[in-house]
Amino acid sequence: MPCCFDAHSAKLVARAGFPLTFMSGFAVSATRLGLPDTGLxxxxxxxxxxxNICAAVGIPVIGDGDTGYGNVLNVKRTVAGYAAAGFAAVMIEDQVAPKRCGHTRGKQVVERPEALSRIRAALDARDEGADILILARTDARAALGLDEALARARDFEALGADIIFVEAPRSVDEMRAVAAATARPNLVNMVEQGDTPVLPPDKLAALGFKIAAYPITLLSAATRAMEEALAALSDGREPANLASFSHLREVAGFDDYAKAEKKYADQ
Structure with missing residues (x-):
């Protein structure tokens, strides 16, 4: 599941044939604000x-709900708002505010009772009419150790979370333990050069994971491509490997717009 950061990147994910995507908080913070994923x-x-992302594609989109943006009532509002926006699922995590990227140092998590209260509030919002799945995330591995992370995952499952996510296991053995800890679908984060081993999809499936997220892959690829194009322009060269103008117009929807315009003009 490649993660997107705007409507254009989401459309590219859908066009490539992936069945779902995830709106990455890291990538949205970087592209929309030019700021790091530190709760800003x-x-x-x-x-x-x-x-905008949900309106642009016909595949399910998971939304990064961070810590819920406040107390448990804010969590409920976040879940309801994300459902109304068109998200298929929302991720709620147990970090303290301000939260940090899951693969950076210095992360802290709230006490387990507060973590459970957040997920309980999210589930209440779902059960009270928000048509959305709840993805419960814990960052306790880095802050408190694997045992506490697994305990929180089991508690999230017992509460009724739809998907479980233990962030940043540090070895294949830890990944195996995470996938075996609950019977719910488990998500794993594939962060290039992060804390978790990056494995091919078939090996992740063999470990027991149902969803693999690639949160920064598209942003990293786009960043490198833009830097190379800018370096070429700075040197007075034509950038290499550009999409053709016709392809860019087609991806942006000009062809569909022209067809629709013609349809109504002919009536």
């Missing part, structure tokens, strides 16, 4: 970005 982006900014 707001609920309103994420919701606005997500609304």
């Amino acid at each position: 982006i707001s609920y309103g900014e994420m919701l606005d970005q997500g609304r």
Whole structure:
């Protein structure tokens, strides 16, 4: 599951044939604000970005709900808002505020009772009418150790979370333990050069994971491509490996627009 950061990247994921995508908080913070994923982006900014993404594609989109943007009532509001925006699922995590990227140092998590209260509030919002799945995430591995992370995962499952996510296991053995800890579908984060071993999809499936997210792959690829194009322009050269103008127009939807315009003009 490649993660997107705007409507254009989401459309590329869908066009490539992937069955779902994830709106990455890391990538949205970087592209929308030019800021790091350290809790600076707001609920309103994420919701606005997500609304555009969900409207642009016909595949399910998972939204990064961070810590819920406040107390448990904020969590409920976040879940309801993400559902109304069109998200198929929302991720709620147990970090303290301000939260940090899951593969950076210095992360802290709230006590387990507060973590469970957040997930309980998210589930209440779902059960009270928000048509959305709840992806419960714990970052306790880095802060408190694997045993505490697995205990939280089991508690999230017992509460009724739809998908479980233990962030940043540090070895294949830890990944295997994470996948075996609950019977719910498990998500694993494939962060290039992060804390978790990056494995091919077949090996992840063999370990027991149902969903593999690639949160920064597209952003990393786009960043490198833009830097190379800028270096070429700076040197007075024509950038290499550019998409053709016709392809860019087609991806942006000009062809579909022209067909629709003609349809109504002919009536």
